[in-house]
Amino acid sequence: MADVSLRKVVKKYDDVEAVRGIDLEIPDKEFVVLVGPSGCGKSTTLRMIAGLEEISGGEIAIGGHIVNDVPPKDRDIAMVFQNYALYPHMTVFENMSFGLRLRRMPKAEIKERVEQAAKILGITELLERRPKQLSGGQRQRVAMGRSIVRNPKVFLFDEPLSNLDAKLRVQMRTEIKRVHQHVKTTTVYVTHDQVEAMTLADRVVVMNEGRIEQIGAPNELYHSPKTQFVAGFIGSPAMNIMPCRLEQNGVGLTVRLTDALTFRVPESRSARYRSHVGKQLLFGLRPEHITDAREYGSAGERQNFPATLDVVEPMGMETMVYFAINGKEVCGRVDPARSGGPGEKVQLQADLAHMQLIDPQSGAVL
Amino acid sequence: MTSIAASGTASFHARAYGSLKRNRRWALILSYVFLIMFAIFFLTPPYYMIVTALKSNEEVAHMAHNPWFIYDGVTFEHFVNLMTKSDFPIYFRNTVIVTVCTVAITMVVSVLAAFSLSRMKFWGSGMLATGIFLTYLIPESLLFIPLFQIVRGLGLLNSYWGMVLVYPTLTVPFCTWIMIGYFGSIPKELDEAAVIDGASHMQMLLRIFIPVALPGIIAATIFAFTVSWADFVYPMAFLYSSDQQVLTVGTVTSLIRADVYQWGLLMAGALIAAAPPLLIYAFLMDYYIAGLTAGATKG
Numbered sequence: 001m002a003d004v005s006l007r008k009v010v011k012k013y014d015d016v017e018a019v020r021g022i023d024l025e026i027p028d029k030e031f032v033v034l035v036g037p038s039g040c041g042k043s044t045t046l047r048m049i050a051g052l053e054e055i056s057g058g059e060i061a062i063g064g065h066i067v068n069d070v071p072p073k074d075r076d077i078a079m080v081f082q083n084y085a086l087y088p089h090m091t092v093f094e095n096m097s098f099g100l101r102l103r104r105m106p107k108a109e110i111k112e113r114v115e116q117a118a119k120i121l122g123i124t125e126l127l128e129r130r131p132k133q134l135s136g137g138q139r140q141r142v143a144m145g146r147s148i149v150r151n152p153k154v155f156l157f158d159e160p161l162s163n164l165d166a167k168l169r170v171q172m173r174t175e176i177k178r179v180h181q182h183v184k185t186t187t188v189y190v191t192h193d194q195v196e197a198m199t200l201a202d203r204v205v206v207m208n209e210g211r212i213e214q215i216g217a218p219n220e221l222y223h224s225p226k227t228q229f230v231a232g233f234i235g236s237p238a239m240n241i242m243p244c245r246l247e248q249n250g251v252g253l254t255v256r257l258t259d260a261l262t263f264r265v266p267e268s269r270s271a272r273y274r275s276h277v278g279k280q281l282l283f284g285l286r287p288e289h290i291t292d293a294r295e296y297g298s299a300g301e302r303q304n305f306p307a308t309l310d311v312v313e314p315m316g317m318e319t320m321v322y323f324a325i326n327g328k329e330v331c332g333r334v335d336p337a338r339s340g341g342p343g344e345k346v347q348l349q350a351d352l353a354h355m356q357l358i359d360p361q362s363g364a365v366l
Numbered sequence: 367m368t369s370i371a372a373s374g375t376a377s378f379h380a381r382a383y384g385s386l387k388r389n390r391r392w393a394l395i396l397s398y399v400f401l402i403m404f405a406i407f408f409l410t411p412p413y414y415m416i417v418t419a420l421k422s423n424e425e426v427a428h429m430a431h432n433p434w435f436i437y438d439g440v441t442f443e444h445f446v447n448l449m450t451k452s453d454f455p456i457y458f459r460n461t462v463i464v465t466v467c468t469v470a471i472t473m474v475v476s477v478l479a480a481f482s483l484s485r486m487k488f489w490g491s492g493m494l495a496t497g498i499f500l501t502y503l504i505p506e507s508l509l510f511i512p513l514f515q516i517v518r519g520l521g522l523l524n525s526y527w528g529m530v531l532v533y534p535t536l537t538v539p540f541c542t543w544i545m546i547g548y549f550g551s552i553p554k555e556l557d558e559a560a561v562i563d564g565a566s567h568m569q570m571l572l573r574i575f576i577p578v579a580l581p582g583i584i585a586a587t588i589f590a591f592t593v594s595w596a597d598f599v600y601p602m603a604f605l606y607s608s609d610q611q612v613l614t615v616g617t618v619t620s621l622i623r624a625d626v627y628q629w630g631l632l633m634a635g636a637l638i639a640a641a642p643p644l645l646i647y648a649f650l651m652d653y654y655i656a657g658l659t660a661g662a663t664k665g
Contacts, residue, residue, distance in 0.1 A: 050558075050562060051561075051562075052558050052561070052562075071561075072558075072561045072562045073561060073562065073563070073564035073565070077562065078562065079558070079559070079562050081555040081558070081559060082555075083553060083555055085553065085555035085556050085558065085559035086559075087556065087559075087560075087574055087578070088578060089577040089578055089580075098560075098563050098565075098573075099562075099563035099564055102563060102564040102565055102569065103564055146559075146563075150563075
């Protein structure tokens, strides 16, 4: 097991910069998830850690040793691929033991390691089968088993659950977390699914256009995003972000969304926002902070406002309601018992204790 | 009103379904007609060969008999004479040596070339791959004159070892091309997984690529075998003594003397010469088809 350091790492493909000088310190035993939209450079970063892509600039160190020019096999890492990359002509046992056999490990030890890994993953009865005789979930377990038996310093996962159906994905997510809790190997996991990132990670690294937007614990990213991109990317449905104007209102501040709709800024935030009075900003509020007015009363920083529902999506334990503010679609999350129907005028409530104000020029959350 | 509409829809579906069924029937009938015509066209020469090889010389020369049938009983005299009283066994041995060596050289060269061209990306690899294929397009009737100079220069004129040198110029480009396609269809993640597992390029080739690409390798092997077994132009140009001759040219030159055709021996010789490719195709047909159609569909 080892820590992983990325210092000013750059990857260029001809003139295109896929990764633009990122810095990342991953301590030993940590589970870090790189998340971001397609083309943000997360897979390239992972492949550079693996040694499958050359580094155009900067340094990568594993366990304190700089590995820029070290071939993948000498980095002591294991990787799980999106399409499993199992050797089709080998049995599960042969697949899992391939790396060990290449290292000329004694047969008895290979057998012991494979059986132990198979037991952890619940695939003992599959050891004599070939990959084509396995389901997607089983194949993914074998791919993980192939990594575990090597007992590497670092696990690398490249979107390992993307090929599975929704139900299996949730199951395998739990499985990966359970395996990490068991083997405690430093893990770097790449996904574009922010739910996967939030549920698995000790820390999430949000990437965009080859740069790291923010690094933090899942809850920290969710509740205290530092940029508009992170605010919009983390959370499903995404945070509602709409244009507003910050105005002075006596001693307090208000956020004006339309001529008729203004929200009081909580007193605790006034000092932080005061220097931005008079500016055009972006107002952000997550769907769960827009509820039915009857759910919580008007305690704290809650403020009622009228809305005409456009779309109502019952989800069982909650109902998503969509309405427009100044032509922009806004989503709220209400109690199913209290949700109205499409076209209905309702009183909703915004919990302004969780509001965010974003500078549209820099994209920074204020 | 609703019931009328419903029944109308039902009859439309019935018509559409009936029409599909009728189309399928016609397609099947036409398929069978053409398949039977195709089979007759291609099976007639082998049938004629078998019938002639099993007739006595007298019956072959008998003008009154229908040549498509055997009237005077089956005889194996041509096969016996061929194996005991002619140089046919020498031709057969030479052909086997030439073919085995050619196939071995071809497969070693083209598998290594295809692996490096398809997987070890280097400057000019794409152009080189196309170039290799283009050499295959040059007909042997143009190549045999310059090759004659080379073979003579190497002192291999009138030696079947010259054929071992010359045939790969026909087989290596095509086999490399087939293998490039086949290796190219193997997911990139498989070699990346092997690299991370600690495999060298040679281990990756031997332990991952060759087993996975076996259908393609077999297809290429069959091609190399067929070319070196059946080629006529090069042995005709480069070999002239009987002890160095191969089956294709040897059978024809020794069994046709001026305008005297020994039809029985010729047909028996052709049958024996055709047997090895036939057996190989019969046993490896599935691999051959899988190899040639690799990458045609997403699998």
